Amino acid sequence: MNPILTALVPVFGVIFVGWLLRRSHLLPEASWGPISRLAYLGLSPALLFSSISHADLSDIQLGTFMAAAMLGFLGMAALTLAIKPFLKIPDPTFTSLFQATSRWNGLLILALGISLFGDEGEILVALIMVASIPLVNMECVAVLAVWGDGAAPKWNSILYRILTNPLILGSAAGGIVNLGNIPLPDMLGLTIDLLGQAALPLILLSVGAGLNFTAMKARPRLLGLSVFIKLMIGPLVFYGIGRALGIEGVPLTILLLTGASPGAASAYVLAQQMGGDAPYSAGDITASALFCFITIPFWLAVLG
Template identity: 80%
Template sequence: MSSIATALLPVFGVIFVGWLLRRSGLLPDSSWGPISRLAYLGLSPAILFTSIARADLSSIQLGPFMLAAVGGFLGMAAITLAIRPLLNIPGPTYTSLFQATCRWNGLLILAIAISMFGTEGEVLVALIMAASIPLVNMECVAALSVWGDGAKPDWRSVIYRILTNPLILGSGAGGLVNLLDIPIPEPAWNTIHLLGQAALPLILLAVGAGLNFTAMKARPRLLGLSVFLKLIIAPLVFYGLGLALGVEGVALTVLLLTGASPGAASAYVLAKQMGGDAPYSAGDITASALFCFITIPFWLWLLG
């Protein structure tokens, strides 16, 4: 079995188990939302903290790597804005297309990077998540404030919610500990580490449970466009920027994986809150998750 399959099959396998659990009715449908929130908001900050707190950042091409990552997210926003005049779709639907091309499922890519590259992959994805969470949320809220049907956002409230996002707090605390070399007692470290280890299996199960094939019937042609932009164009953008800036090795592959990530469930939540096209967002989340089972192995194989 190839190294790519060896790394990806456990991750995709847990997603499939999540889908089976949802289909089996072992847990009521209403339980999956709280499970996802627990993993995302309650446990995931711990894995970001432990990833960054003791990382050897001196071994990473940190400047070019982070510049390529941020440039990738800005580049996808620019591409989606550039095609806006060509699309004969309502404003709220466009905001969901914007979210589909600009958001990424960082925790899914974190699981893949850990499976493929261990601690090095974990640190690199954690750093991108720390930078991308405020950036992508600001991009998407701005798009919804212009073209969405909801009330215009209170930007002070938006910025406050972003800055107090548990993932931002977890990664920020990890960076502070790393920068100041703050000692963490082993019992406390082991507790935080154990909490973080529980996050990824729950996230992957929730991804599988959230697959909604009925939702893919909403705007199928537009779904094809958003999946193409996210799973085909975005990897090229991130990888191309990495190459241009001299990023190499595992870091370059992580950039590729970041671009190749499917959409995130938070797009559906924000679409409902701020007047986007929530059914289309739900369809895109499922479609991009399904097709990434093909495109991620393809990109990794092509990269060699």
């Protein structure tokens, strides 16, 4: 079988199982929210800690790689702002379009990175997540502050929430342990590793359970535009920046996957909180997750 499909089918298969589990009502509907929070905020920090604390960073052009990733996110933000004058849509809806094209599902790409490239893929995606969480959140909050229908944000509160994000804390702790060569007791290290191993299956099941095809009825034409920008233009932006900076091999493919990622569920939450178009965000999350099953294999086959 094609090695790309060999790596991707198990990941997408678990997502499909999550969708089937929710459709079957094997678990109570109300249980999926706590499962998702456990996976993202309870177990994922352990996964990021493990991957970063054990990482050998000596073979990675860290500065150039991280610069390419951050320029990719900034480039997508700039592209979306540039097309705003041509879109005849309400300002709150534009904020959700901005989130659709600017956010990424880092934990899904982490699962793909591990499936495709093992430890190297895990480390590279984890590093991008550390830097992108503050950047992307600040971008989206700023756009919602200008064009959303909600009250003006309290920036000190926003900054506090970002800095205390469990994913950031887990990554930072892993970096301190790695760079400081701090030894961990074997029992503690194995416990954290075991928690981290439980994260990815629950994350993928939660992605599948969160698919809401009814939500795709909200603004279907605009939905098509945001999905096209995210899944077809985004990979080219990240890949092009990586090539321009001389990045090759697995790091370049990880940049490609970052640009090809579907949207993140956090876009819906922020749209609700700050006056964006929440129904449109919900539709985009499902649509981008659905179509990435096609576009990610396509881009890996063409450019990966």
